[in-house]
Amino acid sequence: MTATIRATIKEAFRRQTLVVSVVLVTLLMAALWYFVAHQQKAAIANAPMVNTFQSVTALGLGSFMINLVVAFFAIFCLSGNLSSEIETGTLAAVAARPIVRSRILLGKWIGIALIEIGYVSLVFAGVIGIILTYNPWVTPAGQLLAAWGLFVLEGWLLSAVALLLSVWLSPVAGGVGLSILYFTEFVAGAFSQSVGSQASSVHAATSVLALLLPTDSLYRRATFEIFGGRHNPLVAVLGNLGPFGVNFTPSWGTVVYALIYLTGILALVVKIFKRRDI
Amino acid sequence: MVPLSRNAVETVALSKRYHERWAVDQVTLVVRQGEVFGLLGPNGAGKSTFVKMLLGLVQPTGGTARLLGSSYRDHRVRAQIGYLPELFRYQPWLTVNEVLVFHQRLVAPRSRQVLAIPEVLQKVGLTDRGRDRVKSLSKGLQQRLGLAVALVGNPSLLFLDEPTSAMDPLGRRDINHLIRQLKSEGKTICLNNHLLSDLEDLCDRVAVIQEGRVVGIGTLNEVLKPQSQYYFHTGRVSDETMGAMGEEGLRVDRAPGGLRIAAHHEQLPGVHRLLIRLEVDVYEVTPVKTSLEHWFLEQLQQEPEAVRQ
Known part of the structure; x- marks a missing residue:
């Protein structure tokens, strides 16, 4: 399996997927740094409430930015990977070797999962570092670590689903399909967070959608953790961030579900691919 | 091993x-x-x-x-x-x-x-x-x-x-x-x-x-087996001579630069004598083998069993 893992990592470097992603994210972080620093300078020195609200907004947007770039990277790295390799015959030469198919699949996924650890670390450290530098509060390291882990899990989960779809769909169809599903989750999550606790039917509908792809729950929980959780006395302000806000914090049970979901998706793709004609 | x-x-x-x-x-x-x-x-x-x-x-x-x-x-x-x-x-x-x-x-x-x-x-x-x-x-x-x-x-x-x-x-x-x-x-x-x-x-x-x-x-070897046919590299052969060979019971066709004659190995001396009698110049005699292409096309003409139970 190490041969497949190495090949996947080498592919990400050689095809410049990683390089382009890192360069563009660095530019994005530079822009974020500029805006956050500018915003702070412009803040009214003797209006601490305005200053605090701006910090919370920056944090909400920063968390959404991490969520977005991690998701895009995860979705497009493996979208259509299998179908295109079957089409070009690359996979036939590999699968004809003395290796069980599950190892080929898991090798690809683990290769991308390892890259995602590095990629999420870079994006997370950059964005959160910039925002927290100007924040009036300090988030404990344990909670930052939890938020980092949740974003890593989100990337792993999307990569697994992308791999599953790539058994049947072309790169474009797989990428577009999963992106739409991901945005549907986000919009549903945004609605769920925006409506009051009275709208139980909306919560029920979004909960069902969250079972389909629990990425939004991970993102909201990660935002909550970056903020410092319930230890932060300003936690109520987090609910005022509109579509990026967290009014109803997803429980750790949701995270456990995401882990089970990830395992299930990987088991399913292994099972399907085992019998797929190449 | x-x-x-x-x-x-x-x-x-x-x-x-x-x-x-x-x-x-x-x-x-x-x-x-x-x-x-x-x-x-x-x-x-x-x-x-x-x-x-x-x-x-x-x-x-x-x-x-x-x-x-x-x-x-x-x-x-x-x-x-x-x-x-x-x-x-x-x-x-x-x-x-x-x-x-x-x-x-x-x-x-x-x-x-x-x-x-x-x-x-x-x-x-x-x-x-x-x-x-x-x-x-x-x-x-x-x-x-x-x-x-x-x-x-x-x-x-x-x-x-x-x-x-x-x-x-x-x-x-x-x-x-x-x-x-x-x-x-x-x-x-x-x-x-x-x-x-x-x-x-x-x-x-x-x-x-x-x-x-x-x-x-x-x-x-089985596929390219020699047929009971020989290629005779000959000089010009007239239509009358072709007719005469037919009358003698010889199965003969024109081929580029000569004739293709159906005969068993033991019949060859007789065929040769007949050609000399009919004043046909013979330069070379070679057995005709089936080419793989010929065999391949022959196999394809055989219909596979049409109905599968």
């Missing part, structure tokens, strides 16, 4: 159905250890699907197979098998050396003795191209790389699907030479090829597949 008595490939009623169509229909055949076995057939006859089933790439609908004495379902047996797919493209972002190292790692743990990469490159004529990226190689060179990949791990059984389809005549000559060399090393080679002249030159046995069924199989 594989014992000599063992068959390299044995299939029993191996079949594959796609929807309502049988791509491979109850194919039962044996490829003996150390032989070059040619698989012929028109496009879409099921040759590639047959090979892919043996390699675990396509799931059979029915039947079974053994490779080198083991079940084809046992992935470990593929450590002794090399495969060149018909349509393939190796990872374009890798170099030639990296593709080979990748496949070497898939074939065997580092501790196991395998054919050194420079040796493989030398065999296929890519000695100086090890550091080139795959995407920079021409089609013919990519096909050589495909052969090199098939040779990684020093396999005892090779499946080569159209190994010279993208090559120029020089490339074809090199690869045919390589196949002869591999045979002399005791390797078993299964060749799918449309170039019948190549197969005629390389194979010990051939089989024809049509609509997924084996419609003809035999050794090259």
Whole structure:
């Protein structure tokens, strides 16, 4: 399996997927740094409430930015990977070797999962570092670590689903399909967070959608953790961030579900691919 | 080392159905250890699907197979098998050396003795191209790389699907030479090829597949058996002389530069005397052999059993 893992990592470097992603994210972080620093300078020195609200907004947007770039990277790295390799015959030469198919699949996924650890670390450290530098509060390291882990899990989960779809769909169809599903989750999550606790039917509908792809729950929980959780006395302000806000914090049970979901998706793709004609 | 008595490939009623169509229909055949076995057939006859089933790439609908004495379902047996797919493209972002190292790692743990990469490159004529990226190689060179990949791990059984389809005549000559060399090393080679002249030159046995069924199989000697026909290289023969030969009971046709006459070996002196009597100048007499192409076309005219129960 190490041969497949190495090949996947080498592919990400050689095809410049990683390089382009890192360069563009660095530019994005530079822009974020500029805006956050500018915003702070412009803040009214003797209006601490305005200053605090701006910090919370920056944090909400920063968390959404991490969520977005991690998701895009995860979705497009493996979208259509299998179908295109079957089409070009690359996979036939590999699968004809003395290796069980599950190892080929898991090798690809683990290769991308390892890259995602590095990629999420870079994006997370950059964005959160910039925002927290100007924040009036300090988030404990344990909670930052939890938020980092949740974003890593989100990337792993999307990569697994992308791999599953790539058994049947072309790169474009797989990428577009999963992106739409991901945005549907986000919009549903945004609605769920925006409506009051009275709208139980909306919560029920979004909960069902969250079972389909629990990425939004991970993102909201990660935002909550970056903020410092319930230890932060300003936690109520987090609910005022509109579509990026967290009014109803997803429980750790949701995270456990995401882990089970990830395992299930990987088991399913292994099972399907085992019998797929190449 | 594989014992000599063992068959390299044995299939029993191996079949594959796609929807309502049988791509491979109850194919039962044996490829003996150390032989070059040619698989012929028109496009879409099921040759590639047959090979892919043996390699675990396509799931059979029915039947079974053994490779080198083991079940084809046992992935470990593929450590002794090399495969060149018909349509393939190796990872374009890798170099030639990296593709080979990748496949070497898939074939065997580092501790196991395998054919050194420079040796493989030398065999296929890519000695100086090890550091080139795959995407920079021409089609013919990519096909050589495909052969090199098939040779990684020093396999005892090779499946080569159209190994010279993208090559120029020089490339074809090199690869045919390589196949002869591999045979002399005791390797078993299964060749799918449309170039019948190549197969005629390389194979010990051939089989024809049509609509997924084996419609003809035999050794090259059986297939190219001499017919009871002789080609007479002659001078000009008039229509009257042709008529006279017919009246003598000779079955004769005009052929480029001479005549094709149906006769058994013991009848030849009599035929010769008749031609001299009719004042036909004879320069050379050669027996007419069936070409592989002739045999191939003959097999295709036989209808496969139309209805499958």
